[in-house]
Amino acid sequence: MRPSKEIGMVAIFLGLFFGYALLELIQRGPADTFANPVFLGQANLLNLTRSIGLFGIFSVAMGVVIITGGIDLSIGSQFALLGVILAYLLVNYNWPWPIAVVTVLLLCMVLGWFHGVLITRANLQPFVVTLCGLLGYRGLARFISHDQTVGFSGDTTYELLRTLATGSVFNVPAPFIVFVVVCIIMALVLHGSVYGRYLFAIGRNEEAAVYSGINTKLVITSAYILCGFLTGISAILLGFYTNSISPASHGSFFELYAVAACVLGGCSLRGGEGSVLGIFIGTAMIQLLRNIVNLQGIDSSLEFVVMGSVIMIAVVFDQILAARRRARESRLDIKAAPAETVAAK
């Protein structure tokens, strides 16, 4: 673990944040900006933190499987499927909300288990398994809903869920609070627990993990179940946040936001690298960029261009730093390691 990397990322985030605040100050002039701030205005900041919360939870979910060396491409489609099912259970079948929520969470854990089993027992590649999920779950969502937009009525019985997605506590958006809680728990799990150590060990060298007596199949499967659980929480919050779910587009490409946040946050798609703090900052950075693109009135079709470029620059920069670090380490090695004596006889 190299906390120096996370510190650097926080610095970049803050630089971007205050840099844009300064830009606004210059663009609009001090008088106007102080009287009526846009970027640092309450509405925008609430908006920004809310979206960080909503996108952060499933980015952490993605991080868990990426650390094992896997990936879950089906997250966005699961949002559509689970959102549609949740709406049906609550609105059409009038289920009490706790039971509906538990059903949805169980369902996505079953999906995760299914992915995990296919990956560990049938030896399929995570990319392929979850790509099938990406296609299949969205199709299923559209079929169930007859491709009609479904929504949550103004029913007050599940007001709590709505508050969790759209409300605020002391001016902090509720999803952001949920995200912070998820981060604290997941930081303990990933960086403090036996289970977390196993995940990293498997991501770094699965074979050696087997030779150390770790039941790698079980651990990997459970990582997908955990990913499913967090995806489920996100699905519920996102569903109530948008309040209406059009199965063809709801949550579309969201898995890629998660991958981007993880990569930006220092996860390696080869596995074994990454931290909850890094994913947190990665998510924050991406949402900040989207926010800036919006506020600057840049054509929204260019949003992905900007994000793609930023991630590319970040990753290239990281590679350069890593290469320099390796070079430095190998120089140290030569000095430190006793010269291997040549076996003469």
Added chain:
Amino acid sequence: MSDSEKTPIVEVVGVSKRFPGVVALNQANFAVYPGEVVALIGENGAGKSTLMKILGGLHRQDEGEIRIDGKPVEIRNVSDSLHLGISLIHQELNNLDNLDVGGNIFLGREPLTGGFLRLIDRRKIADDSRAYLQKVGLELSPTTPLSSLSIAQQQLVEIAKALSVNARVIIMDEPTSCLTLTETNRLLKLIQELKSGGVSVVFISHRLMEVQACADRVVGLRDGRNSGILRKSEISHDSMVRLMVGRNLDLKKSTTRNGDRENRIEIKDIVSPFFPSHKISFDVRKGEILGLAGLVGAGRSELAMTMFGIVKPLAGEISINDQRVNIRSPRDAIQNGIYLVPEDRRKTGLITSMTVRENVTLPDLWSYATYGLVSYKRELLSAENQRQKLSIKTASTNTLAKNLSGGNQQKVVLAKWLSLQPKLIIFDEPTRGVDVGSKAEIYRLMRGLSDAGVFILMISSDMEEVLGVSDRIAVMREGMLTGIIEAADFSEENVMKLAVAPVRTALELTS
């Protein structure tokens, strides 16, 4: 054949090659004359494959000269080697099995057609391939996918490929190791045909009967040096064994422990999935170090993997002091106190990108945790403890394992197990890539563990190590246990005899 009057096609003069930690070749000489079959023999690590890889353009020598037809040449890469008329057929065949037979034969020199379109002329490939396939006795269509061929057939395709580039010398590195008896005989016959067609063959094999059947000359290598040459009339099983070993070892071991026959781990009729037709039974006694010798590929590591639960045994049982233990996974093995220090520490022994501390505590991490959360303090205590006990040289236990030297890495692997309660530790090549100083320390540690009542099984390809460290030696060959040698009968010859025992007495080759 009067060799001395002809100029050798290929001549290697005073070639040396060093790898980190070892001298693979030390002033080695070697020559191949027109139309002869030369066998190259030697123990594991004697430098045979290195020498052939230098000729094949895969390695470059550090010093020495290679001459073709008496003229010094540079072999910088595989294509240089092919142009000089040398074809190397590897131990592990490296055909592309997604191509068809013809595609493999003409790989990299496909005839083209269609002018500027530069299309591959499949018809020409097929026509030309057919001729070469006939020469090697393969009755196949050139469009047969390679993946549908047996190993023996694939080997013949490689030979056909060598003929198609007009090779003058074909080098075969252990070509018979995966072949059945009939296939071997066919290959040996083909070698004779190649010879009468004017092609020279270099034949590397551990199977002395085959060598005796087909070689015109035998060249021995030992520890990277020439150990002698046998002419056709001098070739015999005993003379070849002498060429391979023939070294006087000063056994520094003062006393040999007699294991406690009552207190033992019994391996009974274990069948590993790698060699489903061989049952293996032996016992490891308390207080002794049991060596497990054999040539590369004899199935020793596979046996270790089976005992450790990496693969599930097809049959058989293991009992510790008459208590039967059931091992289906490494987890089971660890719970029963059976540990493996694997052959490849970077791949399987350690997670090199994790710290020394994290590696040491990994097999038993739960015991360092309260409510599933790992206690850094307790981990550190245990890691520091092991570091002192084994005198692991590292800046700190928070150093990444990859930054340690080979010997110290090996000690970290050992530390993983010593913080538990070992009953049996299987060491697979414990000193490979380890410097001399650490070697001695590892031997001391093994002896200390053995004296403390841990059962020790040591797999080793290093003859000196096997004879010097073990109290009894079990020898394996091709998946079977061929014998157990008691300390009184320790000698390199005795081990070698069991390791290469003549299997193919029924070899009815007329030569």
